[in-house]
Amino acid sequence: MKKNYDFSKAVKNPYAKRLKRQLTIKLDEETIGYFQNMAEDLAIPYQTLMNMYLRECADSGKRLRLHWKPTAKPRAA
Incomplete structure (x- = not known):
């Protein structure tokens, strides 16, 4: 291994955004x-x-459709 490396001409990984x-x-x-x-x-x-x-x-921008059952409204005291 070298003591120093020259990264001035290095290319950024084009797949970095897709890494898991x-x-x-x-x-x-x-x-x-x-x-x-x-x-x-x-x-x-x-x-x-x-x-x-x-x-x-x-x-595709798929969205899950969640339908919550309404809860009973609290009774007035």
Whole structure:
């Protein structure tokens, strides 16, 4: 190894924005099984498939529709 390196002509990694970060997430067994089965059929790791699906959702601007049931209004005292 050299003592010093010249980085003046270095090129920034064009893929740096797409690097993956390890993350811990809690998922139910059904969801994991769903992606594991599909990934097995496609011969890819299930975590890769999950990332591809989430990336597609993000790229297309897909939004989850949540409908909360109205709660009972508090009674006046």
